[in-house]
Amino acid sequence: xxxxxxxxxxxxxxxxxxxxxxxxxxxxxxxxxxxxxxxxxxxxxxxxxxxxxxxxxxxxxxxxxxxxxxxxxxxxxxxxxxxxxxxxxxxxxxxxxxxxxxxxxxxxxxxxxx
Amino acid sequence: xxxxxxxxxxxxxxxxxxxxxxxxxxxxxxxxxxxxxxxxxxxxxxxxxxxxxxxxxxxxxxxxxxxxxxxxxxxxxxxxxxxxxxxxxxxxxxxxxxxxxxxxxxxxxxxxxxxxxxxxxxxxxxxxxxxxxxxxxxxxxxxxxxxxxxxxxxxxxxxxxxxxxxxxxxxxxxxxxxxxxxxxxxxxxxxxxxxxxxxxxxxxxxxxxxxxxxxxxxxxxxxxxxxxxxxxxxxxxxxxxxxxxxxxxxxxx
Amino acid sequence: xxxxxxxxxxxxxxxxxxxxxxxxxxxxxxxxxxxxxxxxxxxxxxxxxxxxxxxxxxxxxxxxxxxxxxxxxxxxxxxxxxxxxxxxxxxxxxxx
Numbered sequence: 399x400x401x402x403x404x405x406x407x408x409x410x411x412x413x414x415x416x417x418x419x420x421x422x423x424x425x426x427x428x429x430x431x432x433x434x435x436x437x438x439x440x441x442x443x444x445x446x447x448x449x450x451x452x453x454x455x456x457x458x459x460x461x462x463x464x465x466x467x468x469x470x471x472x473x474x475x476x477x478x479x480x481x482x483x484x485x486x487x488x489x490x491x492x493x494x495x496x497x498x499x500x501x502x503x504x505x506x507x508x509x510x511x512x
Numbered sequence: 513x514x515x516x517x518x519x520x521x522x523x524x525x526x527x528x529x530x531x532x533x534x535x536x537x538x539x540x541x542x543x544x545x546x547x548x549x550x551x552x553x554x555x556x557x558x559x560x561x562x563x564x565x566x567x568x569x570x571x572x573x574x575x576x577x578x579x580x581x582x583x584x585x586x587x588x589x590x591x592x593x594x595x596x597x598x599x600x601x602x603x604x605x606x607x608x609x610x611x612x613x614x615x616x617x618x619x620x621x622x623x624x625x626x627x628x629x630x631x632x633x634x635x636x637x638x639x640x641x642x643x644x645x646x647x648x649x650x651x652x653x654x655x656x657x658x659x660x661x662x663x664x665x666x667x668x669x670x671x672x673x674x675x676x677x678x679x680x681x682x683x684x685x686x687x688x689x690x691x692x693x694x695x696x697x698x699x700x701x702x703x704x705x706x707x708x709x710x711x712x713x714x715x716x717x718x719x720x721x722x723x724x725x726x727x728x729x730x731x732x733x734x735x736x737x738x739x740x741x742x743x744x745x746x747x748x749x750x751x752x753x754x755x756x757x758x759x760x761x762x763x764x765x
Numbered sequence: 766x767x768x769x770x771x772x773x774x775x776x777x778x779x780x781x782x783x784x785x786x787x788x789x790x791x792x793x794x795x796x797x798x799x800x801x802x803x804x805x806x807x808x809x810x811x812x813x814x815x816x817x818x819x820x821x822x823x824x825x826x827x828x829x830x831x832x833x834x835x836x837x838x839x840x841x842x843x844x845x846x847x848x849x850x851x852x853x854x855x856x857x858x859x860x861x
Contacts, residue, residue, distance in 0.1 A: 400543045400544065400545075401537045401540060401542060401543060402543065402791060403543050403787075403791055404537055404540065404543070405534075406791045406794065406795050408530060408533050409795050409798070410798040412526055412529075412530065413798050413799050413802050414798065415522070415526065416522060416526070416802065417801075419518060419519065419522045420515065420518065420522075422805070423805070425807040425852060425856070426805060426807055428849075429801065429810050429811070429814055429849065430802055432814065433801055433802060433817070436821055436841075439821070439825070439833070439837070440794070443825060443828045443833065444543060445546075446546060447543060447544055447546065447828055447829070448544060448545075448546045451829065453651070453829040453831055455568075455650065455831070457565040457566075462555075462556065465567070466546075467548070468551065468555065468558075468568045469551060469554065469576070471571075471830045471832065471833055472568050472569075472571040472576060474833045474836075475572065475653070475655060475656075475833050475836050476579075476580060476583040476655060478655075478833065478841070479656075479658075479659060479836055480586050480590075482841075482844055482845055482848075483586070483591060485845065485848070486594055486749045486753070486848050487590045487593045489753075489848060489849065490593075490597040490598050490752070490753075490852075491597060492856075493598065493756060493856065494597055494598070496855075496856045569832075651832035651834075653832060655836060656835040656836050656839060659836070659839040659840055659843075659844055660839050662844065663839060663843050663844065666847050746844060750844075750847065750851070753848060753855070754851060756851075756855050757851050757854050757855040
């Protein structure tokens with residue numbers, strides 16, 4: 399039971415990768431990439447968790463209450479917002495590919511034509 | 513490679529990866545037993561050193577402020593990249609927003625959606641502003657506050673007022689705000705250098721009460737700049753996609 | 766250390782209940798991820814992604830990370846589906 403969160407991380411990663419590999423639509427692929435990214439957030443927060451501890455905010459609890467690790471939360475927090483913008487960039491590539499080649503099937507977009 | 517072959521290769525490779533991963537999991541200390549010295553050290557020192565009760569924001573904007581500068585510039589580059597990638601291809605032209613709005617054949621937005629969206633736009637901006645300015649006390653911060661402020665502008669579009677959205681967020685102004693946000697963060701760090709301290713060191717007075725709005729020195733200032741930048745970046749992204757969807761047309765239609 | 770914490774503050778949740786909540790949410794998140802990937806139609810997948818973002822936000826709350834919850838809620842349930850739906854609308858207009 400104590401490694402169950404990390405098994406779930408591997409499951410989400412595997413499922414997302416399966417979606418990317420067997421996808422027939424570019425936007426479906428991008429959403430599966432979002433799922434893969436979310437597995438890393440769960441991994442980060444799971445690695446920093448301390449049993450029985452509170453969130454690392456001390457405006458209502460006394461100063462030295464045992465708290466979970468704040469560094470991984472800082473990483474995950476900026477991660478979530480920045481990856482959304484990168485996903486938007488990927489979507490703009492998909493839009494331009496659709497405009498140029500008329501198809502959104504990655505199996506048909508095999509070779510890049512000029 | 514046919515899709516079936518692709519699927520089988522993936523399953524074989526995935527099984528191998530899963531085997532190695534599960535083998536590695538047996539050596540882990542287990543969920544909940546965090547052994548590292550970095551976290552507890554920061555928790556012990558953060559409130560006393562920075563007068564900020566929000567330790568995560570203190571980590572984000574002070575202890576690891578340099579990483580946050582890098583992440584913010586990823587955001588900046590992504591917004592700039594979208595503006596470049598969604599440029600007009602050969603054979604496309606931009607229609608005027610007023611013409612397009614007149615002869616669109618979509619169903620009119622329902623009254624309930626319009627009312628709720630327009631009523632909520634103001635309070636959402638206030639909520640986002642509160643989030644962006646209270647990074648040092650609560651679970652809030654520039655990143656969340658910025659996205660919430662951008663959401664208020666999306667609400668304007670959802671209320672059916674695309675023209676209002678375009679007028680309230682002209683591209684030039686939004687780009688200037690984004691640049692001010694990004695540059696403000698870097699300038700705060702450089703000001704520390706000019707005062708003879710390391711880059712991004714906290715040089716403003718730390719304030720008396722930990723967790724008050726005016727405490728914790730540069731953390732509050734940097735959070736404000738980050739909020740500006742994130743909000744502007746997301747408004748720019750949504751505006752670009754909206755223009756593509758509604759305004760850009762091919763020559764032959 | 767846990768006993769010390771429980772004695773000093775009333776704010777720590779009893780450990781047993783936290784475990785059950787965390788396990789339930791983890792199972793739901795795994796099921797949600799599978800659901801998002803197996804939904805092949807892009808528009809329906811965006812709705813599934815929105816629900817998945819909500820489940821993730823509850824998971825982050827169960828892991829004692831309230832600001833990551835805020836980020837994930839605003840981004841994963843609002844901003845990302847809006848951007849995705851706009852891109853899909855653009856691609857569909859092309860095909861007319």
